[in-house]
Amino acid sequence: GQNIDQPTEMTATEGAIVQINCTYQTSGFNGLFWYQQHAGEAPTFLSYNVLDGLEEKGRFSSFLSRSKGYSYLLLKELQMKDSASYLCAVVDSNYQLIWGAGTKLIIKP
Amino acid sequence: NAGVTQTPKFQVLKTGQSMTLQCAQDMNHEYMSWYRQDPGMGLRLIHYSVGAGITDQGEVPNGYNVSRSTTEDFPLRLLSAAPSQTSVYFCASSYRPGVGANVLTFGAGSRLTVL
Numbered sequence: 001g002q003n004i005d006q007p008t009e010m011t012a013t014e015g016a017i018v019q020i021n022c023t024y025q026t027s028g029f030n031g032l033f034w035y036q037q038h039a040g041e042a043p044t045f046l047s048y049n050v051l052d053g054l055e056e057k058g059r060f061s062s063f064l065s066r067s068k069g070y071s072y073l074l075l076k077e078l079q080m081k082d083s084a085s086y087l088c089a090v091v092d093s094n095y096q097l098i099w100g101a102g103t104k105l106i107i108k109p
Numbered sequence: 110n111a112g113v114t115q116t117p118k119f120q121v122l123k124t125g126q127s128m129t130l131q132c133a134q135d136m137n138h139e140y141m142s143w144y145r146q147d148p149g150m151g152l153r154l155i156h157y158s159v160g161a162g163i164t165d166q167g168e169v170p171n172g173y174n175v176s177r178s179t180t181e182d183f184p185l186r187l188l189s190a191a192p193s194q195t196s197v198y199f200c201a202s203s204y205r206p207g208v209g210a211n212v213l214t215f216g217a218g219s220r221l222t223v224l
Contacts, residue, residue, distance in 0.1 A: 042215035099151030
C-alpha cells in the first residue's frame with residue numbers, strides 16, 4: 001500500500017528553528033509537495049521537490065532524499081503566524097497526490 | 110480573480126437527503142478535484158476531472174457523483190447522505206496534474222454534517 005508518515009504534532013518556540021519530517025512509501029515517485037494549512041482554512045502551497053537536495057524559499061526550506069523516501073521541511077525564525085498544520089504529499093506513478101495526515105505545529109512565545 | 114469558489118461553507122443534512130456542493134474556478138484550469146479531510150487522516154481524493162466532459166474516480170468515490178460540463182464548474186453530488194460522509198470537503202484545481210510543480214489551488218472548504 002501507499003503510506004506517508006509525519007509526526008502528528010510538534011511544539012517550538014518563537015524565533016527558533018523546527019524541522020518537520022516526512023517519510024513515504026508509494027508506488028512510484030514524481031515529486032513531493034509541502035502545503036501549509038491554518039486551522040479552518042484551505043491548504044496553501046509551500047514548496048515542491050522532485051530532485052534530491054535542498055530547496056530554499058525565504059524562511060522555509062525543503063529537503064528530499066529519494067533513495068531514503070524522506071523529506072523534511074525546515075522553518076527558521078519561527079513566528080506565531082507559523083502555527084498551522086503542514087501537509088506532505090507525494091505524486092505517485094499515476095500522477096495522483098498521496099497525502100500525509102499532516103503535522104500540527106504549535107508555536108509558543 | 111476569485112480563484113476557486115466553493116459553496117456552501119456549512120451544511121447540515123439528515124441521513125438520506127441529497128445535496129450538491131458547488132465548485133467554480135476562473136483560472137482556466139484543466140484539472141479539478143474534490144477531496145475530503147477527516148481528523149487524523151490525509152486528504153482523500155473523491156473524484157477528479159482532467160477537462161470538460163471527463164471525470165474519474167479517486168480513492169473514495171462511493172456515495173458521490175460528479176460532472177464536468179464546463180471548464181469552470183465541477184459540482185459534487187451526495188446522492189443519499191450518510192453520517193460517514195460528515196467531513197470537510199475541498200475543491201482544488203490546477204493546470205495539469207503531475208506536470209512539474211503543478212500546484213493545486215484549493216477552495217475555502219465546505220463543512221458538512223450528516224445527522
